[in-house]
Amino acid sequence: MFLKSIKLLKENIPSSKKYPFSIPAISGMDELRLTSPVTFFVGENGSGKSTLMEAVAYQCGFNTAGGSHHLYNPRSSQSDLGDYIRLGWMPKVKNGFFLRAESFYQFASHLEELSEDPLSGDVFGAYGGKSLHEQSHGESFLSLFLNRFGSKAIYLLDEPESALSPSRQLTLLRVLHDLTKNGDTQFIIATHSPILLGFPDADILSFDDEQITKRTYEDTDHYQITKYFLENRERFLEELFKEE
Structure with a gap:
């Protein structure tokens, strides 16, 4: 654990x-x-979760368009909320990555441009040794997780499941387990x-x-709706498609 708190500077x-x-x-929000x-x-689209995630990335010094400290899109390196929060560290770490699913293509294109510069070295070495554009969307995500992620870092992932099949989501769970079991890696997802x-x-x-509240797994809508659908699929769909 490195990042201990996120405080909204209400006075500003x-x-x-x-x-x-x-x-x-x-x-x-307070702290x-x-x-x-x-x-x-977790929350519905527009509830603020991605907005806060972007602000945390901004305060970490990551490119808010996605990535780490590489500035490949200056107009996307800002955050509407970033200057109004304070992060509490113990200790502060500089290593990490911000995965933004919606702009990952632009990040992959940035790496492609870097690879054409002989002074950049082995750009794809940290991503499985292969251009992310030469892999499927899901494969490129897994290349990032399996090759780029390591210990003593903080990783911010905004909807990583968007490119992952259920089986690959399980692979990501294993990555989370392996990287956090020694207590020197942190994820906000x-x-x-x-x-x-x-x-x-x-x-x-x-x-x-x-408001932002702590929930148990079983109390989330994600669990309850999925569980009900799987156990009552025909009834669920009948109600959903019922004509008024």
């Missing part, structure tokens, strides 16, 4: 009506205490996946209900 907020402070979970090597952010949320002893912070 210009207006509660201005984005992102118009998001209830953000405006109502989040992180107590597990793996913390999940925004996700909708009931598979990833099943990681043992993780903290789950929900951004729904206009």
